[in-house]
Amino acid sequence: MKKTENPAVPGFASLGLDPRLVTALGALGYEEPTPIQSEAIPPLLAGRDLLAQAATGTGKTAAFALPMLHRLSQAEKGRKGVFGLVLVPTRELAMQVAEAIHRYGRELHVRVLAVYGGSSMSQQLRSLERGIDVVVATPGRLLDHIGRGSLSLAGLGLVVLDEADEMLDMGFHEDLEAILEVTPKGRPIALFSATLPARITGIAAKHLQDPVSIRLDGKSHGGPPSAVTGRVRQTAYVVSRAHKLAALSRILDIEDPTSAIVFCRTRTEVDQLTETLTARSHRAEALHGGFSQEQRDRVMKRFRAGATDILVATDVAARGLDIQQISHIVNYDVPNEPEAYVHRIGRTGRAGREGTAITLFEPREQWLLRNIERLTKQKIEMTSVPTVADLRARRLELTRASLREALLGTDLDSFRVVVESLSEEFDLIDIAAAGVKLAHQASGGTDDEPEIPKVLLQVDRPRPPAGPVRPAGVRRPKSPDAVTLFIGAGRQAGVRPADLFGAITGEASLPPGAIGAIEIADRFSLVEVPGEAADAVIQALKKATIRGHKVIVRREREGPRG
Numbered sequence: 001m002k003k004t005e006n007p008a009v010p011g012f013a014s015l016g017l018d019p020r021l022v023t024a025l026g027a028l029g030y031e032e033p034t035p036i037q038s039e040a041i042p043p044l045l046a047g048r049d050l051l052a053q054a055a056t057g058t059g060k061t062a063a064f065a066l067p068m069l070h071r072l073s074q075a076e077k078g079r080k081g082v083f084g085l086v087l088v089p090t091r092e093l094a095m096q097v098a099e100a101i102h103r104y105g106r107e108l109h110v111r112v113l114a115v116y117g118g119s120s121m122s123q124q125l126r127s128l129e130r131g132i133d134v135v136v137a138t139p140g141r142l143l144d145h146i147g148r149g150s151l152s153l154a155g156l157g158l159v160v161l162d163e164a165d166e167m168l169d170m171g172f173h174e175d176l177e178a179i180l181e182v183t184p185k186g187r188p189i190a191l192f193s194a195t196l197p198a199r200i201t202g203i204a205a206k207h208l209q210d211p212v213s214i215r216l217d218g219k220s221h222g223g224p225p226s227a228v229t230g231r232v233r234q235t236a237y238v239v240s241r242a243h244k245l246a247a248l249s250r251i252l253d254i255e256d257p258t259s260a261i262v263f264c265r266t267r268t269e270v271d272q273l274t275e276t277l278t279a280r281s282h283r284a285e286a287l288h289g290g291f292s293q294e295q296r297d298r299v300m301k302r303f304r305a306g307a308t309d310i311l312v313a314t315d316v317a318a319r320g321l322d323i324q325q326i327s328h329i330v331n332y333d334v335p336n337e338p339e340a341y342v343h344r345i346g347r348t349g350r351a352g353r354e355g356t357a358i359t360l361f362e363p364r365e366q367w368l369l370r371n372i373e374r375l376t377k378q379k380i381e382m383t384s385v386p387t388v389a390d391l392r393a394r395r396l397e398l399t400r401a402s403l404r405e406a407l408l409g410t411d412l413d414s415f416r417v418v419v420e421s422l423s424e425e426f427d428l429i430d431i432a433a434a435g436v437k438l439a440h441q442a443s444g445g446t447d448d449e450p451e452i453p454k455v456l457l458q459v460d461r462p463r464p465p466a467g468p469v470r471p472a473g474v475r476r477p478k479s480p481d482a483v484t485l486f487i488g489a490g491r492q493a494g495v496r497p498a499d500l501f502g503a504i505t506g507e508a509s510l511p512p513g514a515i516g517a518i519e520i521a522d523r524f525s526l527v528e529v530p531g532e533a534a535d536a537v538i539q540a541l542k543k544a545t546i547r548g549h550k551v552i553v554r555r556e557r558e559g560p561r562g
Ligand code: AMP
Pocket: 029, 030, 031, 032, 033, 034, 037, 055, 056, 057, 058, 059, 060, 061, 062, 265, 266
C-alpha cells in the first residue's frame, strides 16, 4: 500500500492559513476544506463575528479552531492569558474539541486545556497558572473559574459557542449570558449551532456585531437531486467510534459485495482501513489524492477487472471516476453535507440495477442522516451492527448457497465414490454434514469474533421549546420504552438540569439525545432514560456525585412521589 509522504493541501493554503497549520492538516490526511470550513475560515481570519448553522460531522471544529490558531500565531509576542475560548455543552465534547485543537496546533506548540465539571479543580488551577492559550469549557465550570479569578478573559482573541442549541437545551442559558456579559466588548464571537431557533438568534442579536451568517442546512444547493432512486437500499448502522473498524469489516462480511467503494474522510483513514480490511481477508485497495496518475490507473484497472472487490477512497480521489456496476457504496462516516451523500450514492443502482448504500454513524450524527432523508425524501433504515450470531447465520447461508450451486452442477461423479464408501460405515446425513463443515471452514472466517457492543440509538424527540425544565407535575407522555429514574436531590441542593445531563452523559456514556424529560422538584429530580439503559445509568450515578453529593438513585416507584 502506498502511504503519502508529503501531502499537499492547497485548498487550505489558499484560505490564507499559516503554513504550519496546513502542514498539520496534511499530516492528518485532510485533502480539502469542507463547505463550512471554506465559508467560515476567511471571515474568522478577518476578525468578523459569525453565526453558523452547522451540525456535528460537518467539520465545524476545524472551521473555528484553524482561524483561532492562525490568529493566535500572529498575536504579539508578549501576549498573556487565554486567547481562545470555546464553550461546549458536555465534557465529552470539551475533551474532543481540546484534542482536535491540540492536533491542529501541534506545530505551533499551543497549550490547550479542557475545563469541565467533575474533573479535578486543583489540576485545572495549576495548568491555568502555568499558562494556557486555548480553553475549551463547559459554561458552569468556566463561571467557577471566572468567579475565583483563576481565569482572565482580558486577553481573549476569539470566543466560540459550539453546539449552542445543545447548551441551551441543557439549561446553560443564564451561564452563557453571564459569560458573554463579562467578555470584553469588541472581541470576535463565533456561534455554531445545529439549529437556529429564536433563542439562538436572540443571543446572536444581543451579543454578535454585524455577524457573517452561514447556513448549511442542506437546502442551500437547490432542490432534491434525482440521483437517488428507489433502487438503492439505504441502511445506516449505529456504532461507537471505537468499534467502527470492526463494524465495517463485519458489515462487509455479511453484505459480501462484488464491487464496493468505501468512502472515508482522510488519506490516513483510507490507508488504515485498507490495511485492516486486507488483514481480514477482504480484497481491498486504497485510492486517495496522494496517488500519482499511474498508481491510480493501476488501482482502477484491478478494480474494474474484479481483482479487487473494495475500493477505499476519499471523495477527492473518487471524483470523476466513471465505474459502472458498483454493488455497494459504503460511507465510513456520514458525509458532511447531504449533497455529498447523494453524489456518492448515485454511483450505485445505475442502469436499472439494484444497489446498496451503507452508512456508519455515531449516535451524535443521527441528525445528519435526518437531513439527508429530508433532502432525498427517502427513508434510511437505521439499525445496529450485526451480531456474531447474525454473522454465523450469514456465513452458513453463503456455504449453503455454494453447496446448492455445486449440486446443480454436473461434475459430482468423482465425489460419489467417496460418499458411497463412507456410507457403509456412516449415516448419509452425517456424511453430508461433515462435508458441509469442511466446505464452511474452507470458505474462511473464524467463529471466534468478539461481539461489537450495541449502541443506543438516540430517541427521536422534538427539542423542548424552552429548555428541558418543566414544572413538576406536568409530564410529557413517555416514549414507550422509557423508564423514569428518581434522584434524591433537587432544587434545594442546587441541582440543575445541566448537572443531571452532564452526570448521565458523562458517567453512563449515554448520548445526550437519549435522555428524555427532566424534572427538578424541591427535594428530588426525575429523569427519563431508555429502559435498556436504566440499570447502567443507576449503577453509574450511584458511584458519581451530583453537585458534590452522593445521591440516592432508583427507578421511580408508582404512586405518590417524595
Ligand atoms: P466535526 O464536525 O468538527 O465534529 O468533524 C467531523 C470529523 O471530520 C472529524 O473526525 C474531523 O477530524 C474530520 N474532518 C474535519 N475537517 C475535515 C477535512 N477537511 N477533511 C477530512 N476530514 C475532516
